[in-house]
Amino acid sequence: xxxxxxxxxxxxxxxxxxxxxxxxxxxxxxxxxxxxxxxxxxxxxxxxxxxxxxxxxxxxxxxxxxxxxxxxx
Amino acid sequence: xxxxxxxxxxxxxxxxxxxxxxxxxxxxxxxxxxxxxxxxxxxxxxxxxxxxxxxxxxxxxxxxxxxxxxxxxxxxxxxxxxxxxxxxxxxxxxxxxxxxxxxxxxxxxxxxxxxxxxxxxxxxxxxxxxxxxxxxxxxxxxxxxxxxxxxxxxxxxxxxxxxxxxxxxxxxxxxxxxxxxxxxxxxxxxxxxxxxxxxxxxxxxxxxxxxxxxxxxxxxxxxxxxxxxxxxxxxxxx
Numbered sequence: 001x002x003x004x005x006x007x008x009x010x011x012x013x014x015x016x017x018x019x020x021x022x023x024x025x026x027x028x029x030x031x032x033x034x035x036x037x038x039x040x041x042x043x044x045x046x047x048x049x050x051x052x053x054x055x056x057x058x059x060x061x062x063x064x065x066x067x068x069x070x071x072x073x
Numbered sequence: 074x075x076x077x078x079x080x081x082x083x084x085x086x087x088x089x090x091x092x093x094x095x096x097x098x099x100x101x102x103x104x105x106x107x108x109x110x111x112x113x114x115x116x117x118x119x120x121x122x123x124x125x126x127x128x129x130x131x132x133x134x135x136x137x138x139x140x141x142x143x144x145x146x147x148x149x150x151x152x153x154x155x156x157x158x159x160x161x162x163x164x165x166x167x168x169x170x171x172x173x174x175x176x177x178x179x180x181x182x183x184x185x186x187x188x189x190x191x192x193x194x195x196x197x198x199x200x201x202x203x204x205x206x207x208x209x210x211x212x213x214x215x216x217x218x219x220x221x222x223x224x225x226x227x228x229x230x231x232x233x234x235x236x237x238x239x240x241x242x243x244x245x246x247x248x249x250x251x252x253x254x255x256x257x258x259x260x261x262x263x264x265x266x267x268x269x270x271x272x273x274x275x276x277x278x279x280x281x282x283x284x285x286x287x288x289x290x291x292x293x294x295x296x297x298x299x300x301x302x303x304x305x306x307x308x309x310x311x
Contacts, residue, residue, distance in 0.1 A: 029108040
């Protein structure tokens with residue numbers, strides 16, 4: 001009887017352990033982790049932000065020009 | 074110039090738009106995202122590709138509202154509003170379509186076959202065909218408008234057509250793709266808005282500000298186009 005209970009218990013533990021091992025399974029999905037750890041991702045952010053700000057400045061300039069035209073009318 | 078001080082000339086929402094977009098570009102690339110097979114880092118496209126469609130939908134809605142306002146008042150100003158909002162919405166729709174094409178060719182393609190062989194399957198997806206139909210209906214709106222010389226007739230016919238085009242949006246991009254089997258995610262429930270079992274809370278923190286930022290940028294560009302057309306209109310009258 002005692003043996004059987006022990007067996008059941010150990011099987012339960014094994015199943016829990018195997019669940020615990022399954023959890024970080026998602027970490028096997030390949031992501032750009034190296035890019036993050038060596039900080040190169042900031043280069044990408046800088047490039048993207050430069051393009052965004054450049055475009056925004058262009059739109060601001062057009063806005064100013066139209067405002068000037070409106071005042072002349 | 075009684076309406077000089079309306080929202081088009083205020084700058085606070087333009088600044089808000091730029092701030093939200095800067096946040097989108099930084100946080101969108103840096104913050105953690107769920108690790109999902111097949112999607113991997115491309116899940117970050119949610120902040121760009123999906124926002125294009127949200128912005129398009131909002132701008133088309135504003136356009137149809139202005140078309141109805143035109144039909145109620147016959148004030149040519151509302152016709153200009155409706156047209157410019159529709160044009161910028163089409164631009165956002167095209168950007169959404171293009172970004173979707175790039176995204177799909179990397180995540181939907183069968184990895185066992187050369188990418189070109191998966192193309193016929195991808196191109197046949199109901200969501201893509203629906204979006205293409207919706208955009209073509211709006212292209213026809215622009216062609217219809219520009220083919221009528223008489224200004225009042227042009228405004229009236231295109232306002233009515235605008236309402237039909239808007240009604241066509243719903244079967245084309247919301248209903249039909251959900252009835253047919255599609256590779257495109259979000260066919261059950263409310264895509265990107267479902268709180269329980271959709272995108273993670275972490276992503277929602279960036280996604281909603283991104284939608285507002287992109288939409289405001291679209292509105293900003295539209296107001297510039299509206300102001301130019303109003304100036305042209307005045308030049309013609311004086």
